[in-house]
Amino acid sequence: NAGVTQTPKFQVLKTGQSMTLQCAQDMNHEYMSWYRQDPGMGLRLIHYSVGAGITDQGEVPNGYNVSRSTTEDFPLRLLSAAPSQTSVYFCASSYSGGYTFGSGTRLTVV
Amino acid sequence: QKEVEQDPGPLSVPEGAIVSLNCTYSNSAFQYFMWYRQYSRKGPELLMYTYSSGNKEDGRFTAQVDKSSKYISLFIRDSQPSDSATYLCAMGFRDYKLSFGAGTTVTVRA
Numbered sequence: 022n023a024g025v026t027q028t029p030k031f032q033v034l035k036t037g038q039s040m041t042l043q044c045a046q047d048m049n050h051e052y053m054s055w056y057r058q059d060p061g062m063g064l065r066l067i068h069y070s071v072g073a074g075i076t077d078q079g080e081v082p083n084g085y086n087v088s089r090s091t092t093e094d095f096p097l098r099l100l101s102a103a104p105s106q107t108s109v110y111f112c113a114s115s116y117s118g119g120y121t122f123g124s125g126t127r128l129t130v131v
Numbered sequence: 132q133k134e135v136e137q138d139p140g141p142l143s144v145p146e147g148a149i150v151s152l153n154c155t156y157s158n159s160a161f162q163y164f165m166w167y168r169q170y171s172r173k174g175p176e177l178l179m180y181t182y183s184s185g186n187k188e189d190g191r192f193t194a195q196v197d198k199s200s201k202y203i204s205l206f207i208r209d210s211q212p213s214d215s216a217t218y219l220c221a222m223g224f225r226d227y228k229l230s231f232g233a234g235t236t237v238t239v240r241a
Contacts, residue, residue, distance in 0.1 A: 025174075051227075052227035054227065054228075054229075056231075061233055062233060063135075063137070063219060063231040063232055063233040063234055064175070064219065064221075064229075064231040065231070066228065066229065066230075069227060069228055071227060079228070080230075111174055111175070113174075115226065115227055117226055117227075118180050118226065119165050119177040119180040119226065120175075120177065120227075120229070121177070122167075122174035122175045122176070123174055124173060124174045125172075125173075125174050
């Protein structure tokens with residue numbers, strides 16, 4: 022039982038590049054979310070999904086897109102990377118009763 | 132003003148001491164309250180989950196929620212060096228759309 026799997030674990034991008042952070046869960050969870058974590062600011066919600074085909078914006082959605090074509094997968098796409106998107110990104114899934122988090126992707130934009 | 136304010140710490144306590152962690156919030160619609168523990172360079176893991184005022188106990192951990200004062204606490208009894216981590220409070224009016232505190236880093240000295 023793998024839980025929530027995020028890839029890659031580390032990534033360096035140049036300003037203006039695009040990329041997709043992958044997230045997959047094998048627990049048949051209905052809810053999935055993407056958070057970013059920055060020093061002193063805690064976790065901030067980027068986008069979330071309450072089921073396949075349904076997504077919505079969180080607190081800091083600008084510069085990011087998501088889609089949820091299956092229950093298992095919830096990729097996060099950076100459209101045109103900016104240095105302000107340097108952060109640690111966490112994907113999480115839940116049925117109810119609290120989230121299970123992945124191990125994170127450390128992204129640096131130079 | 133942030134929706135969730137968490138005592139910033141850091142806290143350093145001797146082994147065996149009681150650790151007390153606190154968060155306040157401004158949104159009276161919040162009804163789901165959680166505490167997560169995060170070890171360095173890892174994803175957060177769920178410690179406690181509650182949706183009602185009052186106390187909830189799980190082993191050495193007690194979560195306390197006071198909705199009238201918009202205040203939640205986590206107590207760790209008989210603290211151990213393995214409890215050294217960052218503790219994050221989280222809350223929301225849906226348990227899949229959470230607002231997090233910035234975290235309190237705790238060090239338990241052997």
